[in-house]
Amino acid sequence: MQAVKMYTTAVCPYCVRAKQILKMKGVAQIEEVRVDVNPDERMKMMEITGRRTVPQIFIGDTHVGGHDDLVALDAQGGLMPLLQAA
Numbered sequence: 001m002q003a004v005k006m007y008t009t010a011v012c013p014y015c016v017r018a019k020q021i022l023k024m025k026g027v028a029q030i031e032e033v034r035v036d037v038n039p040d041e042r043m044k045m046m047e048i049t050g051r052r053t054v055p056q057i058f059i060g061d062t063h064v065g066g067h068d069d070l071v072a073l074d075a076q077g078g079l080m081p082l083l084q085a086a
Contacts, residue, residue: 001026002060002083007045009036014067015055021070022057025083059083 004027008015019030035042035054042052049056049063057064059082064070073079 001028002085003031004029004083005031005033005058007033007035007041007056008054009034011036012054018055018057018067018070021074025074025079027083060085 004022006015006018022030033041033045035045045054045056046052049065051066053066055066057066057070062082064073064082070079073082
């Protein structure tokens, strides 16, 4: 299973939902980067993704995007292959 990294904040309902989706798909561990407590990480996230909202989800080296992007990827059948890629 690919490593999952998610930029989050403490009070983000979309972050919670995204984590629930990933856990239902078998992701045991999510590396959370809290941008609300570390402004430098928010700047880094914005440089990498071009976005300022959370969550920003990475599966392996692939930037999936936010919650809605994750849901869309799953609906298209692309989430599990990405998670299971070697």
